[in-house]
Amino acid sequence: MPSIARWRRGVGLVGLVLALAPAAGTAAAEVPRGVVGADFRVGGGSAATDDLRPAVAWNQADDQYLVVWQDERLAFTRGADIYGQRFTAAGAPLGANFRISGGSAINSDRDPAVAWNQASREYLVVWEDLRNEGAGKGYDIYGQRVGANGALIGSNLRITGVAHATSYAPAVAWNQAHNQYLVVWHDGRSYPTRGYDIYGQRVSAAGALLGGNFRVSGGSATGDDLHPAVSWNPANNQYLVVWHDGRSYA
Numbered sequence: 001m002p003s004i005a006r007w008r009r010g011v012g013l014v015g016l017v018l019a020l021a022p023a024a025g026t027a028a029a030e031v032p033r034g035v036v037g038a039d040f041r042v043g044g045g046s047a048a049t050d051d052l053r054p055a056v057a058w059n060q061a062d063d064q065y066l067v068v069w070q071d072e073r074l075a076f077t078r079g080a081d082i083y084g085q086r087f088t089a090a091g092a093p094l095g096a097n098f099r100i101s102g103g104s105a106i107n108s109d110r111d112p113a114v115a116w117n118q119a120s121r122e123y124l125v126v127w128e129d130l131r132n133e134g135a136g137k138g139y140d141i142y143g144q145r146v147g148a149n150g151a152l153i154g155s156n157l158r159i160t161g162v163a164h165a166t167s168y169a170p171a172v173a174w175n176q177a178h179n180q181y182l183v184v185w186h187d188g189r190s191y192p193t194r195g196y197d198i199y200g201q202r203v204s205a206a207g208a209l210l211g212g213n214f215r216v217s218g219g220s221a222t223g224d225d226l227h228p229a230v231s232w233n234p235a236n237n238q239y240l241v242v243w244h245d246g247r248s249y250a
Contacts, residue, residue, distance in 0.1 A: 103131030138166030165189035223247040
């Protein structure tokens with residue numbers, strides 16, 4: 001039976017592996033419930049620094065997980081980076097922690113999300129990235145393809161690109177029908193007049209942008225739309241994007 005993972009935040013990222021709820025038609029009493037095994041450490045940086053905002057995806061081809069997080073082991077020289085660690089289904093680490101983001105030494109990379117691509121047998125990791133701050137921008141959304149073996153494929157790719165805009169809180173889903181991704185985030189390009197909006201960008205399996213950024217949310221001109229999530233529906237060949245919407249805020 002497959003497992004899901006629950007992850008704590010804080011110094012020395014820690015994980016718990018839990019049992020899934022039973023499938024339809026299966027008596028609940030037949031499926032073990034609760035914690036499977038003991039806590040295990042995911043982040044391997046300095047005990048004096050924080051590992052924050054974890055995300056996880058399951059690789060069904062190899063029955064493994066990739067956990068990604070915001071890592072501050074080099075906070076005084078690089079700022080925060082995005083790191084990853086692969087695990088077996090039993091929670092055993094595969095190799096060592098590895099760095100995924102590769103921006104400036106004074107960069108701050110944070111709030112990652114990750115999706116598994118079964119067709120290409122690789123992951124796409126996305127995050128908030130501050131490498132373009134000196135060019136008059138706030139946070140951009142960047143991504144990185146990661147192979148099933150943990151090797152980086154190509155270089156970091158920029159997903160947002162509007163001058164002077166700030167983008168936060170990315171989420172990503174893989175579309176198996178077309179072997180591409182949809183990345184969504186909350187975006188400040190129209191902030192003075194609309195507040196934050198939810199934007200999206202399609203990305204090919206090879207890491208190429210498909211079309212341009214497009215607005216997903218359509219609420220009030222003054223309401224903030226924040227913290228999106230996204231899921232792919234193979235039966236209807238569509239995505240569902242949800243978010244925190246400020247159109248009714250008074």
